[in-house]
Each structure stands twice: as structure tokens, then as C-alpha cells.
Amino acid sequence: MAMLLLIPLFLSSIALFTISSATTFSTHPGICYGQLGDNLPPPQKSVSLITSLHAKRVKLYDANPAILHALRDTSLQVSIMVPNDLIVNISRNQSLSDKWVSDNVVPYHPRTLIRYLLVGNEVTSSTAPNGTWPYLVPAMRRIKHSLKSLGIRKVKVGTSSAIDVLEASFPPSNGAFRKDLSAPVMKPMLKFLNRTKSFFFLDVYPFFSWSADPLNINLDYALFQSKNLTVTDPGTGLVYTNLFDQMVDAVYFAMNRLGFPGVRIFIAETGWPNGGDLDQIGANIFNAATYNRNFIKKVTRKPWLGTPARPGSALPSFLFALFNENQKPGPGTERHFGLLHPNGSRVYDVDLSGETPEAGFRPLPVPENNEKFKGEIWCVAARPHNATALAAALAYACSQGNGTCDPIQPKGKCFKPDSVFWHASYAFSAYWAQFRKVGGTCYFNGLATQTAKDPSYGSCKFPSVTL
Numbered sequence: 001m002a003m004l005l006l007i008p009l010f011l012s013s014i015a016l017f018t019i020s021s022a023t024t025f026s027t028h029p030g031i032c033y034g035q036l037g038d039n040l041p042p043p044q045k046s047v048s049l050i051t052s053l054h055a056k057r058v059k060l061y062d063a064n065p066a067i068l069h070a071l072r073d074t075s076l077q078v079s080i081m082v083p084n085d086l087i088v089n090i091s092r093n094q095s096l097s098d099k100w101v102s103d104n105v106v107p108y109h110p111r112t113l114i115r116y117l118l119v120g121n122e123v124t125s126s127t128a129p130n131g132t133w134p135y136l137v138p139a140m141r142r143i144k145h146s147l148k149s150l151g152i153r154k155v156k157v158g159t160s161s162a163i164d165v166l167e168a169s170f171p172p173s174n175g176a177f178r179k180d181l182s183a184p185v186m187k188p189m190l191k192f193l194n195r196t197k198s199f200f201f202l203d204v205y206p207f208f209s210w211s212a213d214p215l216n217i218n219l220d221y222a223l224f225q226s227k228n229l230t231v232t233d234p235g236t237g238l239v240y241t242n243l244f245d246q247m248v249d250a251v252y253f254a255m256n257r258l259g260f261p262g263v264r265i266f267i268a269e270t271g272w273p274n275g276g277d278l279d280q281i282g283a284n285i286f287n288a289a290t291y292n293r294n295f296i297k298k299v300t301r302k303p304w305l306g307t308p309a310r311p312g313s314a315l316p317s318f319l320f321a322l323f324n325e326n327q328k329p330g331p332g333t334e335r336h337f338g339l340l341h342p343n344g345s346r347v348y349d350v351d352l353s354g355e356t357p358e359a360g361f362r363p364l365p366v367p368e369n370n371e372k373f374k375g376e377i378w379c380v381a382a383r384p385h386n387a388t389a390l391a392a393a394l395a396y397a398c399s400q401g402n403g404t405c406d407p408i409q410p411k412g413k414c415f416k417p418d419s420v421f422w423h424a425s426y427a428f429s430a431y432w433a434q435f436r437k438v439g440g441t442c443y444f445n446g447l448a449t450q451t452a453k454d455p456s457y458g459s460c461k462f463p464s465v466t467l
């Protein structure tokens, strides 16, 4: 009798669970909470900022205990990450995988709503020979196994991929994974994701595609603002109205090609920089606000819009990022993806619930760098500066290239003023003028900055980059 009663109860609770999870699955974007800054607010404060943006989910790039603790008893769904450098060992050792889950999930589950566990970040983008690719899917399987053996079933296991997993992406119906990844990594990964009903976690940045080719790609098309410009895929007849859909569908078609049309895509990162260097185009507050607001409108719309290849499908996502992070290396845009300044104030108005109408936002500053910069740029030491760090950067710059620092040697034309600040400014300019074309940046751990004002004086002529 008890058994007979139990079975229908059990079934109906499954039915209820299914219905409620279907109706509550939110496509309100989450937010990526990166921590590469030395001036960011503490976890508790950051969590309240995340809530004030109306985010429903938050993605961490590790399993930071203080943050997972601060997220306890909130309604935020959380994505945590196994660091790239543990992938090889975890792939070889089930006990290590079990230990990672015991240390990083169990103490917080279920009061912190850990729902996604990403094994590595853009592992397939690494160009290192003999990278961790062969170990990626085995590590994902081990982590899933660990969760299962601990009775934790609500956590989807995946890994984030950049768009460079594709070797062809245009038109979208040509979408195909890179040959070096396709059979050894993508196929077993898709099999795993399909079997475990997880997602293909994808980082999508129309900004990078557009800024690499701004003459041929329309800015409004990249910002979801194009009223009249469409791109028709000759292979399918599908009509595209924005670059984001094009990029996402290229991945759908690549998955389709490998026989996995049903794996869902989760946008693990998307966004637009609110600032950048002089030699970078289109990184400004106006474009960042426009992209993110339009993206939010798109994914929160009911019924779901999906993409041309998957109309009506839900597109869960994380916007990148919560804060401008001052310690991210690379070009200036890297440090300017935040919705918030490190002091918690908004870079521009934005509402991740999609419920604030455009008229409810304060006006945006007029964009001033939507055209490529034309002229000369120098790379000089930034103020205020740390003399010890600057001296080390100066020594490094002088050790690179050909005759980089000859003019700042005694008797050289730029020896005077004999100060670390001026010598470093010369050396940075000379370094950057030689190496920019091969990817050298004007950064030096934040000690350098670009300027359009010629620092040359007297007979001392600083090398420059001409755009």
C-alpha cells in the first residue's frame, strides 16, 4: 500500500519539477565576476552590486571560497571553474577529481546555488604545442562522475570555448570546427554534453570581429542596431540582422556537421568594451551600453527569439563583465569591459532584467572613436608611476629589439633628462614602434600609456607608430 502511494507521489513530483523548471528557466543574462583587479570591492559588496544589476546568475573564474560563501542563501545561480592548470592531473586521477569537487562544491552546496561547473577557460584557444586539449574531455567526464557519486545532480559540467574553435564561420551554414580540434576534442565533447544534457558554453564577441574589419562590417550590425542592413546566408536562405546571431549560428552549424544538432548553446561571455587604447576603434561607453542593452532586450524577449537557425530557442548567457579589471594584461579594451567601475558606480545605466525602458536610462556620451585613429602615436610612461617597477620595465624594453635604447645611453641624444621616467618613455616608444606589428602592446603591466602628443624635444626624436 505504502509502495502504491509512493509511486504516484513520486511521479507527480517529477512532473511538477519538470514544469516548474521549464517555466522558471530564466534567460535574464548573468554576469561574469572576474577578479583581476587590485581595487575591487570585497565579495559581500560585489554580490549586492550583482543583485542591484538584476542579474540572475554569476560566473566565477575559479571557486573562490569567500565569494561562494557570500553567495550563500542568495537566489543567484552560480557557475564555478576548474583552473586550466589542473585539467591534466584531474583527467588522470579520479581521486583528485573527487577531491576537487569535495573541496570546492560540497562545502557550499546546496545553499550556494552552484549550477554550472566549467572545466577550464578557453582551453582550446591555447596555441601551446601539446596543450591540454587531449585531457579536456576526460577531465570533464571525471568531474561529472565525482558530482554524481556525491549525489549532486543539478550541476551541468561544460567548458568555455572561444569562437576560434571554428575554422570557418561565414556564411554561418559553412560553420565548421578547426581540423586539429574536430575529431580529437569537439566530437567527444559534444557526445558528453549531449549525453549529460549540458550546454556548449561559448564566448561571443562581435566587437573583436567588427574591430578587425570595420570597413566591411557595419557597426550598427554589430551593435544590434541595424534597421535596414541584413545578410542572407546563400546556403540556407536564412536572413541575419546582426553579427551576434551570425557567429552563434556558425557554431550551431559546426555542431550539426558533427551530428549533434540538439546540444544547446550557453553564451558564457559576451560584451563590448567601454574604453580602450588610442589605436583601438569603437571601444566607448556609447557602444558598450548600446550593445549590452540590445543584447539584454534580445535574450529576455518572450516568446524567445533564438537565432535564425534555432528560432524560438532560449539563449542563456553571462555578460562580461561586472567590473573594469585593472590588472588584465593586453590592449586597453581588456581592462574596460565592466558594467561597473571598481568603486561600484555604473559606467552607464543598464538593467539585466530588461525591464527598464530605454527612456529610463540617462543619456550616453557621444562616441568619439568609431572611426580608426589616423596619425602618429607614442607609447610613454604613465603617471603616477612606481620607480622600482618602471626601472624593471625599462630594462626589459631595452633588452628587446635592435638598438632600442641606444639614444638614452650617456652621450645619446635622449640621455637627458637622465630620469627613469623619461628613459622609460623613450624605451617604451622605441619598443612599441618595433613590435606593434607583431602583436607587441603598449602596456608594461599598466606602466605605459599611448599618447598622440609627441614627447620629442630638441634633437631627441621619439619613435612612433603611424596609423
Ligand SMILES: *[C@@H]1O[C@H](CO)[C@@H](O)[C@H](O)[C@H]1NC(C)=O
Binding pocket: 085, 086, 089
Ligand atoms: C600534477 O601532478 C604532478 C605529479 O603528481 C605534480 O608534480 C604537479 O605539481 C601537479 N600539477 C598541478 C598543477 O597540481
Ligand SMILES: *[C@@H]1O[C@H](CO)[C@@H](O)[C@H](O)[C@H]1NC(C)=O
Binding pocket: 093, 095, 096, 099
Ligand atoms: C591522485 O590524487 C590524489 C588526491 O589528490 C593523490 O593523493 C594521489 O597521490 C594522486 N595519484 C597519483 C597517481 O598522482
Ligand SMILES: *[C@@H]1O[C@H](CO)[C@@H](O)[C@H](O)[C@H]1NC(C)=O
Binding pocket: 129, 130
Ligand atoms: C606531443 O604531441 C605529439 C603529436 O601529437 C606527440 O607525438 C607527443 O608524444 C606529445 N608529447 C607529449 C609530451 O605529450
Ligand SMILES: *[C@@H]1O[C@H](CO)[C@@H](O)[C@H](O)[C@H]1NC(C)=O
Binding pocket: 191, 194, 195, 259, 260, 262
Ligand atoms: C543525444 O542525446 C539524445 C537523448 O539524450 C539521444 O537520443 C541522441 O542519440 C544523442 N545524439 C547523439 C548523436 O549521440
Ligand SMILES: *[C@@H]1O[C@H](CO)[C@@H](O)[C@H](O)[C@H]1NC(C)=O
Binding pocket: 227, 228, 229
Ligand atoms: C540604412 O539606414 C542608415 C541609417 O540608419 C542610412 O544611413 C543608410 O543609408 C541606409 N541604407 C540603405 C541601403 O537604405
Ligand SMILES: *[C@@H]1O[C@H](CO)[C@@H](O)[C@H](O)[C@H]1NC(C)=O
Binding pocket: 341, 342, 343, 344, 345
Ligand atoms: C568611481 O570611479 C569612476 C571612475 O574612476 C569615477 O568617475 C567616479 O566619479 C567614481 N565615483 C565615486 C562615487 O567615487
Ligand SMILES: *[C@@H]1O[C@H](CO)[C@@H](O)[C@H](O)[C@H]1NC(C)=O
Binding pocket: 386, 387, 388, 389
Ligand atoms: C612598486 O613596484 C615594486 C616592483 O614591482 C613592488 O614590489 C612594490 O610593491 C611597488 N610599490 C608600490 C607602492 O606599489
Ligand SMILES: *[C@@H]1O[C@H](CO)[C@@H](O)[C@H](O)[C@H]1NC(C)=O
Binding pocket: 401, 402, 434, 435
Ligand atoms: C633585428 O635585426 C635582425 C638582423 O638585422 C633582424 O633579423 C630582426 O628582425 C630585427 N628585429 C627587429 C625587432 O626589428
